[in-house]
Amino acid sequence: MNQKSLNSSVVFQKHVAILFLPYLPEPKWYLKKIAGVPFLLRNILVLQKMGVERLVVWAEDPVHDQEGFLAAIKADKRLQVELDWANKEFISSLPETLSFLIFDGSTLLNECGGQMVQIDADNFKDFPEELMQCLNKKEIYFLESESLKQPERLRDEKDFYEAEEGLLKSCGLSNDSFMDRLITRFISRQLTSFFLKTSFTPNQITFLSLVIGLVAALCFFSGGHKMGIAGSILLLVSAWVDCADGEVARLKFMTSEWGAKLDIISDNIVHCSVFFAIGMGLYFSTGESIFKYLGMLAVLGSLTAFILLSKTILGKKAEATKKLSLESCNEKISDQLANRDFIYLLFALALFGRLDAFILLTAAGSNFFAIYLVCQKLKTTTT
Numbered sequence: 087m088n089q090k091s092l093n094s095s096v097v098f099q100k101h102v103a104i105l106f107l108p109y110l111p112e113p114k115w116y117l118k119k120i121a122g123v124p125f126l127l128r129n130i131l132v133l134q135k136m137g138v139e140r141l142v143v144w145a146e147d148p149v150h151d152q153e154g155f156l157a158a159i160k161a162d163k164r165l166q167v168e169l170d171w172a173n174k175e176f177i178s179s180l181p182e183t184l185s186f187l188i189f190d191g192s193t194l195l196n197e198c199g200g201q202m203v204q205i206d207a208d209n210f211k212d213f214p215e216e217l218m219q220c221l222n223k224k225e226i227y228f229l230e231s232e233s234l235k236q237p238e239r240l241r242d243e244k245d246f247y248e249a250e251e252g253l254l255k256s257c258g259l260s261n262d263s264f265m266d267r268l269i270t271r272f273i274s275r276q277l278t279s280f281f282l283k284t285s286f287t288p289n290q291i292t293f294l295s296l297v298i299g300l301v302a303a304l305c306f307f308s309g310g311h312k313m314g315i316a317g318s319i320l321l322l323v324s325a326w327v328d329c330a331d332g333e334v335a336r337l338k339f340m341t342s343e344w345g346a347k348l349d350i351i352s353d354n355i356v357h358c359s360v361f362f363a364i365g366m367g368l369y370f371s372t373g374e375s376i377f378k379y380l381g382m383l384a385v386l387g388s389l390t391a392f393i394l395l396s397k398t399i400l401g402k403k404a405e406a407t408k409k410l411s412l413e414s415c416n417e418k419i420s421d422q423l424a425n426r427d428f429i430y431l432l433f434a435l436a437l438f439g440r441l442d443a444f445i446l447l448t449a450a451g452s453n454f455f456a457i458y459l460v461c462q463k464l465k466t467t468t469t
Contacts, residue, residue: 101187107145121337122282142172192239265427274329288335299324299356309367318436380449387452
C-alpha cells in the first residue's frame with residue numbers, strides 16, 4: 087500500500103480535495119451541530135485550516151435542493167474555501183495528471199492530519215462504485231489518522247454526543263499549567279458546553295471574565311476576611327470563564343490575533359487590579375501603610391514583566407493554540423507569567439486570613455522576576 091506523509095502546504099496544490107458524504111440517515115444529518123458548528127461545516131473548516139482552497143462535495147445519494155443545502159454552508163462568514171458539488175462531468179473535465187485526495191465527510195475530521203494512503207482493492211469498498219468509476223485510472227488517496235486507521239462514522243445521536251465530548255476534552259492548550267490540567271480545564275469545559283449553546287462570542291466571554299475579575303478586586307479592596315474569601319472565589323470563577331473563551335474560539339473556528347491580545351490584556355488588568363486591591367484592603371483593615379506599598383510593588387513588577395514579555399506571550403499563545411511546542415528560554419518564562427495557578431494559592435490563603443502573606447510573596451516575586459528580565463534584556467543587547 088502506497089503511503090505518503092502529509093504536508094498541507096504542498097498536498098492541496100497537487101491534489102483535488104473531495105469530501106465524500108455517505109448516505110444521509112435523515113435530510114439534515116450533516117447540518118446537525120457538534121460543539122456549536124454544523125457537522126458538515128465543521129469538517130469543511132477543518133480542511134480549510136489544513137490548506138484546502140477548493141473543495142468539491144460528492145454525495146452518495148442525491149441531496150434534495152442541492153443549491154439550498156450548500157447555500158446554508160456558504161453563508162457562514164468563516165468559510166473561505168471555494169465549494170461546489172462534484173459530479174461525473176466535473177471530474178471528467180479535470181486534467182488526467184491530477185490526483186485526488188478523498189475525505190470521508192461522515193467522520194469527524196482531524197486537522198492534525200496523518201498519512202496519505204493510496205486507495206487499492208483493500209479499501210476500495212469504503213467508497214461508492216460510481217465515484218470510483220469516475221476516478222478510474224487516476225491516483226486516489228485518503229487520509230489515514232495517526233491514532234485510528236479508520237475513524238468511526240457518526241451514525242446516531244450517541245455518536246454526535248461522543249464526538250462533541252471528545253472535542254471538549256481536546257480543546258486545551260499545549261502549554262497549560264499543572265492546575266489548568268488538573269482542575270481549571272475540567273470546570274471550564276462545563277462552562278464552554280453552556281456557552282456553545284448560546285450566541286456569546288469569544289470576545290464577549292472575555293469581557294465577562296474581565297467584569298467578574300474586577301468585581302473580585304472590589305471585594306478585596308473592601309478588606310476583611312469574608313470579603314477576601316468572596317474575592318478569591320470570584321477570581322476563580324473569572325479564571326474559569328477566561329479559559330472558556332479560548333475553548334469556544336477554537337471549537338467554533340473564531341480565533342483571531344485581536345482576540346488573543348484582548349484575552350492577555352484582560353488577564354493582566356484583572357491581576358494588577360487584584361494585587362492593588364489586596365494591598366489596599368489590608369491597609370484599610372490594619373492601618374499598616376506597608377500593605378499599600380506592597381500592593382503597588384506587586385502591580386509594578388507584574389506590569390514590567392508583562393511589557394518585557396508581551397510579544398513572546400502572544401506568540402506563545404498562538405503556537406499553543408496550534409498544538410506546537412516552542413522551547414526557547416523566553417517562551418518558557420512567558421508560560422510562568424501567564425500561569426493561573428496562583429489563584430488557588432490565593433484562595434487557600436484567603437480562607438486562613440493570610441492575604442498579607444500572599445501580597446508579600448507577590449510583591450517580592452514579581453519584582454525579582456522583573457529585575458531578572460531587565461538584566462537578561464541588557465545582556466542580550468550588549469552581546
